[in-house]
Amino acid sequence: MLSAETIVQSLASGLLMGLLYGLIAVGLALIFGLMDVVNFAHGEFLMTAMYATFGLAVLVGLDPLLSAPLVAAALFVFGALVYLGIVRFAMRAKKNIGMVQIFTTFGLAILMQGLAQFLFTPDYRSIANSWLGGKTLSVGDIFLPVPQLAGAVVSIATFGLLYFVINRTDFGRALEATREDAGAVALVGIDRNRVFAIGWGLGAALVGLAGAIMATFFYIYPDVGSSFALIAYVTVALGGFGSVFGAFAGGIIIGLVEAITAMILPPSLKSVGIYSVYLAVVFLRPRGLFGSI
Amino acid sequence: MDAASFAQGRFREFMLAVLLVAGVATLPLFVKDVYIQNILVLTLMYAALSQSWNILGGYCGQISLGHALYFGLGAYTTALLFTKFGVLPWFGMLGGGLIAALIALALGYPCFRLRGHYFVIATIVIAETAYLLFLNWDWAGAALGVDMPVRLDSWVTFQFARSKLPYFYFALMLAFVTWIVTWAFENSKWGYWWRAVKDNADAAESLGVVVFHSKMAAAAVSAFFTAVGGSFYAQFVAYIDPGSVMSFQFSLLIALPAVLGGIGTLWGPALGAAVLIPLTELTRSYMGGTGKGIDLIVYGMLVISVALARPDGIVGLFARRRRARASA
Numbered sequence: 001m002l003s004a005e006t007i008v009q010s011l012a013s014g015l016l017m018g019l020l021y022g023l024i025a026v027g028l029a030l031i032f033g034l035m036d037v038v039n040f041a042h043g044e045f046l047m048t049a050m051y052a053t054f055g056l057a058v059l060v061g062l063d064p065l066l067s068a069p070l071v072a073a074a075l076f077v078f079g080a081l082v083y084l085g086i087v088r089f090a091m092r093a094k095k096n097i098g099m100v101q102i103f104t105t106f107g108l109a110i111l112m113q114g115l116a117q118f119l120f121t122p123d124y125r126s127i128a129n130s131w132l133g134g135k136t137l138s139v140g141d142i143f144l145p146v147p148q149l150a151g152a153v154v155s156i157a158t159f160g161l162l163y164f165v166i167n168r169t170d171f172g173r174a175l176e177a178t179r180e181d182a183g184a185v186a187l188v189g190i191d192r193n194r195v196f197a198i199g200w201g202l203g204a205a206l207v208g209l210a211g212a213i214m215a216t217f218f219y220i221y222p223d224v225g226s227s228f229a230l231i232a233y234v235t236v237a238l239g240g241f242g243s244v245f246g247a248f249a250g251g252i253i254i255g256l257v258e259a260i261t262a263m264i265l266p267p268s269l270k271s272v273g274i275y276s277v278y279l280a281v282v283f284l285r286p287r288g289l290f291g292s293i
Numbered sequence: 294m295d296a297a298s299f300a301q302g303r304f305r306e307f308m309l310a311v312l313l314v315a316g317v318a319t320l321p322l323f324v325k326d327v328y329i330q331n332i333l334v335l336t337l338m339y340a341a342l343s344q345s346w347n348i349l350g351g352y353c354g355q356i357s358l359g360h361a362l363y364f365g366l367g368a369y370t371t372a373l374l375f376t377k378f379g380v381l382p383w384f385g386m387l388g389g390g391l392i393a394a395l396i397a398l399a400l401g402y403p404c405f406r407l408r409g410h411y412f413v414i415a416t417i418v419i420a421e422t423a424y425l426l427f428l429n430w431d432w433a434g435a436a437l438g439v440d441m442p443v444r445l446d447s448w449v450t451f452q453f454a455r456s457k458l459p460y461f462y463f464a465l466m467l468a469f470v471t472w473i474v475t476w477a478f479e480n481s482k483w484g485y486w487w488r489a490v491k492d493n494a495d496a497a498e499s500l501g502v503v504v505f506h507s508k509m510a511a512a513a514v515s516a517f518f519t520a521v522g523g524s525f526y527a528q529f530v531a532y533i534d535p536g537s538v539m540s541f542q543f544s545l546l547i548a549l550p551a552v553l554g555g556i557g558t559l560w561g562p563a564l565g566a567a568v569l570i571p572l573t574e575l576t577r578s579y580m581g582g583t584g585k586g587i588d589l590i591v592y593g594m595l596v597i598s599v600a601l602a603r604p605d606g607i608v609g610l611f612a613r614r615r616r617a618r619a620s621a
Contacts, residue, residue: 038410099600104596107594108593108597109593268429271425286407288616
């Protein structure tokens with residue numbers, strides 16, 4: 001039976017999860033806004049961050065909370081390298097450019113899954129002991145899982161920081177200028193490739209941060225990224241492709257919809273609610289909720 | 294190029310296809326190994342599937358990453374009609390094709406208003422939803438799927454327990470039929486409309502191309518043949534479950550041969566399948582069994598390198614001659 005308490009409880013967990021979904025998706029939105037490329041390996045970036053967090057916990061005994069900045073930094077380098085080593089060349093295609101971008105990043109996703117399987121086997125891993133893992137916080141009659149709570153706090157703080165970076169710094173202005181007209185910025189002395197590489201680095205670092213927190217409460221396995229990637233695409237599309245703050249709102253909506261669906265339908269169908277909301281939104285507003293153009 | 298040499302060129306393409314089919318049809322004379330025969334059947338099946346996908350994704354430019362939905366519908370229609378009601382697979386095949394085409398039209402109505410990535414993600418999301426529904430649909434076997442025991446080793450029930458060759462010949466015919474359909478459409482009003490929609494939908498619309506109807510027609514034809522391929526697959530493996538016929542991975546597998554071979558081209562899908570399927574099957578059996586993911590690594594690198602090195606697909610390698618001919 002659904003009591004008022006269980007409903008509030010579900011919505012609260014949904015909200016926390018939604019904030020985390022926003023953090024997972026924002027890197028995707030950032031990269032898309034910058035250069036019109038959907039990174040179909042986004043889920044594998046998340047998976048990489050989770051394995052990195054796991055590795056640091058097992059080998060060095062570093063708690064995920066401490067390794068999160070390291071993982072984000074490592075992912076920054078990785079993301080920039082992926083741009084410089086692969087995506088940069090995909091952007092040069094003369095024909096079928098959309099197709100080339102889709103399938104290069106898909107190829108990368110398959111490759112990364114294969115590498116993860118090769119290095120870590122398909123086994124499910126989890127971080128047994130961490131400061132956050134397995135703890136709950138009770139507020140009145142509601143119990144909030146601490147890892148998700150931490151994720152929500154990190155997410156809000158990160159979005160605040162992003163707002164500052166995009167609106168108040170030179171880099172933010174260069175980013176904005178490049179996304180408006182990548183050809184023209186070259187004329188004012190902005191190195192387009194550099195901005196793109198930093199954009200990819202930043203996008204990967206953001207999903208890296210999300211991955212470090214996810215690692216405290218979710219199993220880690222080679223294709224863990226796939227299901228979260230689809231949620232991230234839906235989040236980004238819902239918010240309007242490329243809108244960084246659309247991703248924030250989109251994430252919250254997705255988290256709540258998922259929680260509500262899980263109350264009504266069998267748990268195995270909870271994603272159906274998310275997918276239906278996506279379809280309903282784009283059918284009524286083909287540019288997503290907050291999309292411009 | 295004048296009309297006569299154009300017609301001649303098309304006739305030459307057709308004769309080449311006939312010769313190729315005849316050549317492939319003799320392969321079982323030399324290939325007795327059942328494992329290799331199995332790979333041949335799969336290669337031909339993917340050639341047919343990717344050729345069907347190519348009509349919507351390649352010619353009309355509407356990239357669907359949800360074609361597993363139509364494949365699954367074909368497979369499930371045949372399997373359920375046969376096991377629950379004893380309806381012969383031939384009717385199931387036709388029925389599955391028609392159901393898939395109708396659903397493609399119903400889905401196309403709202404989806405074809407979407408552009409770019411919104412459309413691609415809508416196709417993924419719709420197929421995923423169907424996958425989850427089938428996974429929870431008890432009457433259709435849910436996650437356990439549908440087992441199709443052999444009732445009669447014959448063409449009547451389209452079940453063969455002793456030999457793979459009938460499946461081989463059917464798959465060859467299916468690949469040939471989808472090729473001919475593409476070949477026929479290529480030079481029809483629809484074929485030109487599809488390419489106009491792909492190149493620039495707004496410009497096409499202003500020149501009187503009915504963009505929406507073009508997309509709908511391409512979707513219906515594409516879905517029909519994809520579902521027929523699904524029906525064939527159900528008969529071939531005699532067991533289906535949502536994971537094997539409706540998963541997202543399968544949608545990718547349907548699109549990849551066309552992408553590798555050359556998207557929106559007549560020969561691309563077959564060429565792509567001929568390279569990709571044997572390669573993936575062989576790496577899977579020689580290196581995948583170890584669970585080390587080497588097959589995935591090889592596969593991923595192959596996709597990246599082809600996408601980067603040959604954006605117009607393997608067909609691009611042969612294109613120079615054709616371009617020279619076209620400009621003459």
